[in-house]
Amino acid sequence: MLLSVPAFAERLREACAEKNAAFRIVYHINPDGDCIGSGYALAMILRALGAKTAVTGRDPVPAQFRELTDRLPNDNLPDGALYIGVDGKDRSRTGQTLQEMPYAFWIDHHGSPETQAPSELVLPERSACGEIVLELAEALGVPVTPQMAELLYTALVTDTNCFRTVSTNAVSFRSAARLTEYGADAYGIARRYAMVKSPARLAIERTVFGKMHTLCCGRLVSSEILLSDLADAGIAEQNAPELQNINGLLEVIGSAEMTVMVREYPEGTPEGRTRFSVKTTSAKLSARDIAEQMGNGSGHPQAAGGFSDLTPGEARAKLEALCAKALEAAE
Ligand SMILES: [Mn+2]
Structure with missing residues (x-):
């Protein structure tokens, strides 16, 4: 059941008042800064209300966030701890085992x-789940400590790619302002999570730029990442944190109205050997139309994608041709 922030906060408060109150907070697979920051901050908030808490997920906390979370060990939970999902879209995003758990709360x-x-707090207009956790802390009257602010600001910076995504809005900045007042180090977090690049990230960015095609007078930009490129960069797999927001690199071309990224997957990947993504910056164009014409693609008008059985080179050529046609038609 979807609840307002005050109603959800009230149910959490009631659950915290129970004898042996305990919560298991679950973040999604391939965890990012938002689910980690939201999950660990929520654990601190519920602890402040007297509950025992543990944060868990199918995958371990990525190395880049461990300096935030290593200082926050999980409590030993008694039987009957209540499950809370954060930032997951739906239960399937928590992985095969955890999705079967009886979630009591969902944020x-x-x-x-x-x-x-049974109790859901879902605000799709928020640019990060961390903003919702901040609103919950305030509704519960739990003082937001600098450590909580650090976690939640990290959630906001990572999910908005440092306030640069289409989802960034006035509320994002109001949340950022409050978190800064609560003690978040705005420059330090922005530098650590939006500016600093690992050697592997730098290597793969060089590849993406080096293989870039600029077509249709700069209106269409494409690139590709092959398995050999990943190996050369020292990146183990397509879900590696070094590849986060990698498709967005193509938007450095100011005239780009459509961008296409093609990524090779290992032989035997059931979905197909090539994964593609299409994005558009123009309301007159539909990335979803292009993805659908590739066979089994889907998505939103602005961003869509899917898998293909074509080789990366074939898929890229087909996508470039489809986009060129759409651009011509939209003129
Ligand atoms: Mn998120």
Whole structure:
């Protein structure tokens, strides 16, 4: 059941008042800064209300966030701890085992047509789940400590790519302002999570730029990442943190109205050997139309994608041709 912030906060407060109150907070697979920051901050908030808490997920906390979370060990939970999902879109995003758990609470900014838990707080207009956790702390009257602010500001910076995504809005900046007042180090976090690049990230960015095609008078930009490129860069897999927001690199070309990224997957990947993504910056164009014409693609008008059985080179050529046609038609 979808609840307002005050109603959800009240139910959390009631649950915290129970004897042996305990919560298991679950973040999604391939964790990012938002689910980690939101999950660990929520654990601190519920602890401040007297509950025992543990944060968990199918995958370990990525190395880049461990300096935030290593200082926050999990409590030993008694039997009957209540499950809370954060930032997950739906239960399937918590992985095969955890999705079967009886979630009591669900906090998210994605929105799903299905019910995820008896008590749900879902605000799709928020640019990061961390903003919702901040609103919850304030509604519960729990003082936001500098450590909580650090976690939640990290959630906001990573999910908005440092306030640069289309989802960034006035509320994002109001949340950022409050978190800065609560003690978040705005420059330090922006530098650590939006400016600093690992040697592997630098290597793969060089590849993406080096293989870039600029077509249709600069209106179409494409690139590709092959398995050999990943190996050369020292990146183990397509879900590696070094590849986060990698498709967005193509938007450095100011005239780009459509961007295409093609990524090779290992032989035997059931979905197909090539994964593609299409994005558009123009309301007159539909990335979803292009993805659908590739066979089994889907998505939103602005961003879509899917898998293909074509080789990366074939898929890229087909996508470039489809986009060129769409651009011509939209003139
Ligand atoms: Mn998120």
